[in-house]
Each structure stands twice: as structure tokens, then as C-alpha cells.
Amino acid sequence: MNVLIIHAHNEPKSFCSALKDLAVEDLRKAGHQVRVSDLYVMNWNPVAGSEDFGSRSNPDYLVYALEQRKNHEAGTLAADVVAEIEKVQWCDLLILNFPVYWFSVPAILKGWIDRVMISGVFYGGRRIYDRGGMRGKKAQAVFTLGGRQHMFGDDAIHGDIRTMMRPLLQGAFGYCGFDVLPPFIGYHVPYLDDAERAQILHDYSAHLSELDGLDPLPMPQMNQFDEQLRPISD
Amino acid sequence: MNVLIIHAHNEPKSFCSALKDLAVEDLRKAGHQVRVSDLYVMNWNPVAGSEDFGSRSNPDYLVYALEQRKNHEAGTLAADVVAEIEKVQWCDLLILNFPVYWFSVPAILKGWIDRVMISGVFYGGRRIYDRGGMRGKKAQAVFTLGGRQHMFGDDAIHGDIRTMMRPLLQGAFGYCGFDVLPPFIGYHVPYLDDAERAQILHDYSAHLSELDGLDPLPMPQMNQFDEQLRPISD
Numbered sequence: 001m002n003v004l005i006i007h008a009h010n011e012p013k014s015f016c017s018a019l020k021d022l023a024v025e026d027l028r029k030a031g032h033q034v035r036v037s038d039l040y041v042m043n044w045n046p047v048a049g050s051e052d053f054g055s056r057s058n059p060d061y062l063v064y065a066l067e068q069r070k071n072h073e074a075g076t077l078a079a080d081v082v083a084e085i086e087k088v089q090w091c092d093l094l095i096l097n098f099p100v101y102w103f104s105v106p107a108i109l110k111g112w113i114d115r116v117m118i119s120g121v122f123y124g125g126r127r128i129y130d131r132g133g134m135r136g137k138k139a140q141a142v143f144t145l146g147g148r149q150h151m152f153g154d155d156a157i158h159g160d161i162r163t164m165m166r167p168l169l170q171g172a173f174g175y176c177g178f179d180v181l182p183p184f185i186g187y188h189v190p191y192l193d194d195a196e197r198a199q200i201l202h203d204y205s206a207h208l209s210e211l212d213g214l215d216p217l218p219m220p221q222m223n224q225f226d227e228q229l230r231p232i233s234d
Numbered sequence: 235m236n237v238l239i240i241h242a243h244n245e246p247k248s249f250c251s252a253l254k255d256l257a258v259e260d261l262r263k264a265g266h267q268v269r270v271s272d273l274y275v276m277n278w279n280p281v282a283g284s285e286d287f288g289s290r291s292n293p294d295y296l297v298y299a300l301e302q303r304k305n306h307e308a309g310t311l312a313a314d315v316v317a318e319i320e321k322v323q324w325c326d327l328l329i330l331n332f333p334v335y336w337f338s339v340p341a342i343l344k345g346w347i348d349r350v351m352i353s354g355v356f357y358g359g360r361r362i363y364d365r366g367g368m369r370g371k372k373a374q375a376v377f378t379l380g381g382r383q384h385m386f387g388d389d390a391i392h393g394d395i396r397t398m399m400r401p402l403l404q405g406a407f408g409y410c411g412f413d414v415l416p417p418f419i420g421y422h423v424p425y426l427d428d429a430e431r432a433q434i435l436h437d438y439s440a441h442l443s444e445l446d447g448l449d450p451l452p453m454p455q456m457n458q459f460d461e462q463l464r465p466i467s468d
Contacts (some may be wrong), residue, residue: 010282010283010284010296010298013294018419040281040283045279046341047341047342048244048335049244049274061245061248062244062248063246063424101344101347102351102406102409103283103400103401103404103409104344105344106282106344106348107282107341107344107345107347108280108341109278110339110340110344111280113335113336113341114335114341131253146299148463150462150463156465157363157459157463163400164400164401164405165394166337166397166398166400167337167338170337170392171336171338172336175336175337190297191438220392225391228382228384229385229391230385231391233431
């Protein structure tokens with residue numbers, strides 16, 4: 001497999017960064033090709049703006065998603081974005097590796113999603129979900145957070161973690177047609193002792209060795225919706 | 235009321251920007267004080283990094299949330315962040331006004347949340363939800379999207395819109411103790427004709443005139459959870 005890891009932590013010695021390093025090492029040992037985009041090291045620009053476009057379909061009124069598609073077709077999209085798109089096209093498995101900020105991805109990673117996952121390549125019109133541009137590829141979220149596992153669940157204080165992460169798991173990964181693997185989660189990370197952290201690394205290593213056997217999360221199936229994307233009744 | 239609008243659209247002539255302009259006009263006419271942070275115009279930096287800190291509690295290992303709190307106490311937090319914190323402290327109602335990117339906020343706005351909503355002021359330890367630092371203030375999300383209303387709901391293709399927006403509504407607003415007003419949503423915006431857009435502006439104007447009568451969304455109540463934030467059984 002070709003594996004692309006997008007990493008977004010501002011401390012190279014963090015536990016989250018150790019998860020990234022472990023994945024690189026384990027996956028290479030298992031014979032996979034691995035590339036890493038380390039967004040903080042790259043000084044990645046997260047702002048979706050007119051500077052991304054070397055030409056403009058409409059110079060007077062910016063419709064960002066439209067210009068993404070048009071500029072990609074014209075070869076005038078920002079070079080940093082094009083480089084990331086090519087990495088995603090190369091990969092069989094995309095891993096986003098990040099600390100949870102506000103029940104979501106850090107802004108630098110949100111800006112990777114906003115700028116890289118362009119119309120025409122990742123999705124377009126009704127080419128979404130199981131008809132999305134990324135079908136045949138897998139995607140996985142790997143994240144660390146401060147909360148404990150018991151704070152997440154249907155009756156827990158913050159609710160179900162996969163529901164909290166749905167904008168990423170379904171709204172981004174699933175929407176583009178990736179097979180969405182179950183996320184790997186490191187809970188309570190800032191408060192763990194060395195043995196507890198070692199256990200999570202051990203668990204992640206086991207998880208990585210079993211990627212092929214993981215069932216993807218359920219996603220909407222386009223054949224259950226009509227042309228207007230309304231549910232088809234029985 | 236003092237109202238702070240955080241606006242995050244890269245096209246000043248966009249419909250989303252028109253919603254912001256309408257809110258400024260209507261709220262001022264109604265006698266409220268209104269301030270606007272227009273993030274694209276401000277060239278807001280969304281990246282949460284070590285550059286935000288003029289001093290370091292631990293120079294060798296960055297724990298971003300910890301340094302946010304320590305630097306705020308020491309008066310060494312980045313000036314752009316301090317200015318936004320003071321605006322939030324001034325306001326009675328916080329409005330985030332944005333186009334939906336990937337079922338979430340654009341990165342530039344995510345970076346406002348990441349950098350501004352600091353530990354010690356917005357939340358801290360078990361000072362969350364109805365004990366959060368922002369209790370007594372209101373918050374509202376106002377957003378535009380391309381999807382139609384029938385694409386959202388329990389049986390709809392993308393699921394319930396408030397669930398999709400839960401990281402913002404509960405995970406950020408609710409978590410900090412804001413009373414979270416129901417979001418105002420402009421559906422299908424890129425595809426509407428002038429009359430349909432005028433109708434949404436009209437509806438938003440009516441919504442703004444009725445803010446006082448809106449019931450906040452339900453959020454977790456801290457007295458229903460124990461010291462470990464486990465649900466208290468009957």
C-alpha cells in the first residue's frame with residue numbers, strides 16, 4: 001500500500017507525533033510506502049483565499065470551490081495545493097494524525113481539507129459518498145485528546161465521539177468516497193504516565209497490523225437517494 | 235446588548251457577507267452596539283503555534299492550551315489574540331457568520347476558535363457547560379451552504395444539520411457556557427435567484443428582531459455529572 005500521513009501537531013516531541021512516527025516505522029517495516037505531510041514543519045497555509053488561484057473564472061466575484069475546480073483544470077492552482085492533491089492521488093490509505101482542538105481538527109489541518117480536497121477530483125455534483133472521487137481508497141483519523149473515554153458515549157457528557165467527529169468521518173472522508181476506517185483514539189493523553197502511553201502505542205501498532213481486516217464505517221449509499229438526493233421510499 | 239460578529243468569508247460581495255451587513259444594520263437600528271471582526275480583511279492568522287507566546291512555561295515542550303492560560307496571566311499572549319478575547323469579554327452576544335466548508339467552519343474561523351477561546355477565560359477544569367467562563371452570554375451560528383434543506387434531517391443523506399454542527403454548537407459554544415441560540419441557516423445559496431435570497435434576508439431580519447424570545451439549545455448540566463464527569467445515576 002501507499003500510505004499518506006497528514007500530521008498536524010505543533011510539538012514534535014508530543015505523544016501525537018509519536019503516534020505518527022510509529023505509523024511510519026511500522027508501515028514501512030510491513031513493506032508499505034509511506035509519505036508524510038507534517039503541516040507545522042511545512043508552514044502550511046490554511047487560509048482558503050483568492051491567492052490560491054493563478055487565473056480566475058470570475059475575477060469580480062470569488063466562488064472558492066468553483067475556482068478550485070477551474071484552476072485545477074487550467075493548471076493554475078497554487079503549487080502547495082497541487083503537491084498535496086498529487087500525494088492523495090498516489091496513496092491507497094490517507095491517515096490524518098492530529099490532536100483534537102474543540103472536538104475537531106486544528107485549524108492548520110482544517111485548511112488542508114479546505115484547500116486540497118477540491119471539487120472535480122475529490123467530489124462533484126452527485127459524485128459523492130460511494131460515487132465520490134476517492135472511492136477505492138481508505139481513510140483513517142488518528143487523534144489524541146484530553147478527555148477520558150467515559151466522557152464520550154450516548155449518555156456521556158460530551159456525547160458519542162464518532163458523532164462529534166462526523167464532520168470529518170462522514171462529511172469529509174465519506175463524502176469523497178473513501179472507505180472510512182474506524183478512528184484510532186488516544187484518550188486522556190496529557191495526564192497519562194509512561195506505562196499508559198506505552199500501552200496506547202502498543203495498541204496502535206496492533207491496530208496498524210490489522211488494517212486490512214477492519215470494516216469501514218457505514219456511509220450513505222447513493223442508490224438509496226433520488227436525483228434530488230431525497231431518500232427513495234420503498 | 236453588545237454584539238460581536240466574527241465574519242469569515244473570502245468574498246465581500248457574497249450572500250454570506252450580506253447576512254453580516256444586515257445584522258450590523260438591524261442590530262444598530264435596534265439600539266445595540268455592534269463590533270465586527272472580519273477575519274479575511276484582518277488577515278487573521280489561524281495557526282495555533284509557539285509564536286503566540288511571548289514567554290514559555292515550558293520552553294522545551296509545547297502544550298498549547300497550558301501556554302495560552304499562562305501567557306494570558308503573564309500578559310505575554312499575542313496581541314491579536316488578546317484583542318479578540320477583549321471583544322468577547324465585552325459582548326453579550328457572539329455571532330459567528332460563515333459559509334460551511336466541509337460541514338464545519340472555514341479554517342480561518344477554526345483558527346479564531348483555537349487561538350482565542352483560551353483556558354482560564356473561556357473554560358477550565360470542570361468550569362465547562364453551565365459552569366463555563368462565558369455563562370450569561372449568548373452565542374449564535376449563522377451560516378450558508380450549498381445543500382438543500384431536504385438533504386439534512388434524521389433520514390436525510392447528510393444527517394441532521396445540528397448534529398453535523400455539534401462540534402461548534404455544543405463542543406465550543408456550549409462547552410464554554412454560552413446560551414446557544416438556534417443557528418440561522420441559509421440553504422442552497424449559490425443556486426438561489428434574487429427573490430429567494432431576498433426572502434432569506436427577510437427571514438434573518440425577523441430572526442434578529444426576535445433574539446430575546448429564542449430558547450437556547452439544550453446542553454449538558456454539570457449537576458447531572460459527578461467529579462469525574464460520569465453521569466450521576468438516580
